[in-house]
């Protein structure tokens with residue numbers, strides 16, 4: 001695509017979004033400056049805000065301890081992280097380390113294909129309702145586009161996954177999903193237990209409901225000529241229950257500190273404070289989503305996070321989203337509301353409606369939660 005055309009808003013949108021060339025196609029066309037559609041308003045640019053140098057500890061939790069004599073200690077670490085930052089990292093998580101390497105490689109094999117190969121999975125033309133390739137979050141609604149391409153694969157059954165997910169990544173993605181799900185259940189069991197859900201059957205049933213929908217995404221952030229003007233992903237929280245994330249060695253994922261969540265040492269000039277989730281080889285990142293914030297009546301923090309771009313190297317990240325089934329009703333647990341003096345901070349929502357609101361709007365911090373919030 002010639003540089004004259006790049007200045008034409010409609011043809012840029014068509015090239016990147018509609019025709020499925022993505023940000024990757026834009027970069028491959030040889031641009032030396034990002035098109036204006038990608039320029040974020042100053043308050044969203046990441047170079048403009050301070051990032052905490054004296055970060056409070058970001059927990060790195062050894063999950064194997066949940067199965068031994070240190071269970072209580074590990075469980076406390078999980079609960080504390082969920083109540084404060086809403087993000088932590090785990091090791092000894094049971095997901096094979098070789099698989100993590102294969103996943104990153106397979107993400108590159110998918111995104112480095114010719115645009116036509118990826119474009120077959122575009123929204124509306126994809127041969128499967130469970131597979132979607134796209135760029136940015138909701139391009140039609142965004143004031144500035146995010147510098148990110150992605151492929152999203154919803155899990156129903158193994159047979160469906162192997163029949164419909166792209167061949168470049170289906171086997172590893174499925175293995176990643178299956179090995180992660182048992183870890184997610186271990187973590188959820190701890191978090192539910194702390195809310196008073198201790199009976200095995202009730203806990204199992206609740207976990208089935210909270211993770212009824214699972215998907216693996218692969219995000220690809222091409223290197224960007226103007227990292228100071230762009231974002232990889234804008235400020236948002238995840239809508240689901242728990243997110244598991246594999247990131248590569250590039251870094252660039254930031255989580256926002258909130259005043260009541262954690263002590264802030266250096267709150268400079270009222271700017272938001274963000275801390276980076278540092279890449280740790282072999283570790284996985286876990287974060288709390290809106291669903292758990294609602295369920296816990298606000299005790300667990302669905303963390304606001306965002307991703308910067310870099311000019312030196314492209315980055316991949318591979319999240320698994322565990323989400324309630326669309327028909328599931330989600331509201332604060334009764335026993336938690338009782339403990340909170342009978343005050344529910346969220347109403348009960350049918351998850352399908354929550355999801356429609358989430359995907360119907362551009363990323364805007366934690367605004368997604370307003371859909372369920374009861375104003376006080």
Ligand SMILES: O=C(O)CCC(=O)C(=O)O
Nearest residue numbers: 219233247253307317319
């Ligand atoms: O790329 C990352 O590190 C995070 C991506 C993310 O927040 C998301 O896909 O929801």
Ligand SMILES: [Fe+2]
Nearest residue numbers: 236237238305
């Ligand atoms: Fe996210």
